Amino acid sequence: MGSKEEVYEVVGIGFGPSNLSLAVALEEHESKESGQPLSAAFFERQPTLGWHRNMLLPSAKMQISFLKDLATFRNPASRFSFISYLHAAGRLAQFVNNQEFFPTRQEFHDYLEWAESSFADRVTYSSEVLSIKLPRADGPADHVEVEMRDTGSRGATRLVKARNIVVSTGLVPKMPSGVARDERIWHSSEFLEKFRKLDQSGVKRVAVVGAGQSAAEIVRFVYDALPDATVCAIMPSYGYSIADDTPFANRIFDADAVDDYYHGTQRSKDSFWRYHKNTNYGVVDDEVIRDLHQRQYDDEVRGTPRLEFLNLSRVDTVKQTGDDVRLTMHSVRNDETYQLDVDVLICATGYDSMEPTELLGELEGHCLRDQEGRFRVERDYRLATTADVSCGVYLQGGTEHTHGLASSLLSNIAIRSGEIADSIAERRSTRQYSAA
């Protein structure tokens, strides 16, 4: 290996909430272990920290309690808790008086930025990780080389060495099959940026596809923002269904549930999904559902309907015809197809899980897979590898098949990042002990 200074103990790929939480956990681990810092560097392709910025709609609320922040569940005394943030912002008393368990996404974003400001020396922004390379050396690879590109004007590439990498690159936006994005066809993940650029004067009809939280929030926003436009909500279900966040169901997001899932049988894993998928996927918060119903009802009373629900329908194909976007939909009501012309189409059609295969590059061939071709992941979120790789490759996200429903969510990030920090520290101790 080259000079020691070039090697980080931890390289984090992506700097969203998951790796920000890891930065906190590493920092707090350091003070616990005093004097044995775990050197860390994080690389993020965005120019600054941004948590789903294009969905920071004015009234959008968090879908978890403010106590499920970056640190509290692991360390209730952390100086990076949401409560510490409120205290620093001078809003603790007002927050309590407000009696709201679910802050706005805007406020949570402000909290993330506040926490991030303590780690500026460890994060490189505008830096997209392209691939992971294995060193050319005899014996097991005890580090990897991480290749990245400056996404700014320079476009320069850079290599750093890491004894452990933590891949936290987030969900991947999903369009209906065969539908390409363009200036009038958007995915919800690019919504606000595209909406701000839109010449709103000529927009008479907007379609929003999907029956999940993103779709419902966008329908509400567009309806309010474009008072002269008709908004068509296209959904596969009969109507929006409620996101179950009742107390017993919510237990599937507890730290203990990760063990129950991980150590369970395939049948128990299937049960988690079958009975509790409606806590998160294709479902909508009660408040947003009621807001939308009220708007449609008020329109009926006034005799000016402009919110249309095209239910039991899926978008099949989309074509541009002049300035219009023509959708062809399949209705399961009568098994027929029908068409709709709109000025703008927003596909709130969800996300695929994080999939690190491409990013792992040549390292991927050394990662073990299960019978269904999925990555084998240890309980500490480390990918199982062949014996010729001794460095650690950890995942935050993309572990739904091994660690369950909370894998892409915030619910468990404080505990998860603590477990990863502990695992990295423990493996370092073993390494140092073996070398002594």
Ligand code: FDA
């Ligand atoms: P996240 O996607 O936030 O961050 C990944 C980062 O990696 C991004 O900043 C990206 O730019 C970067 N990146 C990707 N590839 C890279 C590369 N090759 N090189 C460098 N950087 C790279 N969950 C929940 O529990 N409660 C909630 O309230 C919500 N709310 C919510 C709103 C919306 C609109 C969405 C779409 C999703 C949610 N979620 C959620 C789920 C969501 O997955 C979760 O809130 C976090 O974003 C997960 O954090 P991560 O850091 O894992 O991913």
Ligand code: NAP
């Ligand atoms: P989602 O829950 O996966 O919903 C996608 C929806 O699109 C589903 O109803 C899906 O139906 C539908 N769909 C897909 N293809 C379609 C097609 N061709 N025609 C018609 N409908 C189609 O995705 P999401 O709403 O973006 O939510 C993703 C995550 O982000 C969730 O965790 C959610 O809680 C979170 N989120 C949070 C907030 C917040 O915190 N305020 C805001 C937005 C999102 P099928 O399932 O039948 O395919």
